[in-house]
Amino acid sequence: MTSKELIKGTLRVIVLKLLSEHKQMYGYEITQLVKERTDSEIELTFGALYPTLHKLEAEGLLVTKTVVVDNRARKYYSLTSAGNKTATGEVQSYFDFVKAMNLVLKY
């Protein structure tokens, strides 16, 4: 994982986007998908991921459902309709921000 500090502010967007793609995901699954897609360049930590998920839940953007799989409790997170709208908006904001950054850094 190259840049640890750059993840600041983007964790929320990552989570919203992945949950908008999948009907439901559990925490560990989210970290593994990010790791897989980025060839280990971005590795989410649980200490950052769970507070983010809990905050999204508190905001009413996602709901949870606990299921027992292989004798282990697994907690699934899925976006509400408000969560899906927010996801679309925040992904757009992220790309707008990257465009703005390009204007600053391209010289």
Place this chain on the structure above:
Amino acid sequence: MTSKELIKGTLRVIVLKLLSEHKQMYGYEITQLVKERTDSEIELTFGALYPTLHKLEAEGLLVTKTVVVDNRARKYYSLTSAGNKTATGEVQSYFDFVKAMNLVLKY
């Protein structure tokens, strides 16, 4: 200014890059150049900028020079050679991170 939270982690890169382009810049000038280049999408706050500049100074990446212009003290910041090397590296890391983010978000 659209996305306030996304600036987290990128302020340092912005400052390093702008200072690597210009022999010297003062704080206000940095905020104005960012605002100008991004058509006001990114507006740096002084409460974030000055601590960042002071941290870079403490790390030996920049040096300061105070000059009086129009009866007002103006503090110029300029990168050391170590600062220039760091700037190149951190700008590269930023772009690598954006590429990784694209891999996560492009689906």
Place this chain on the structure above:
DNA sequence: CGTATTATATAAGAAAGTTATATATACTAG
């Protein structure tokens, strides 16, 4: 039987922002 992998979660601490505040000059508009 110990280590790695899978799996969730909290707590303490650090880092990096935001917002508010203080200070001060110069220019512009009413």
Place this chain on the structure above:
DNA sequence: CTAGTATATATAACTTTCTTATATAATACG
């Protein structure tokens, strides 16, 4: 002539967000 805007630097209090450490527990592999 004075109130507001622009120029200019800086600190302090506070909040958010992330890192690191810790606790817990089952399964699989060797």
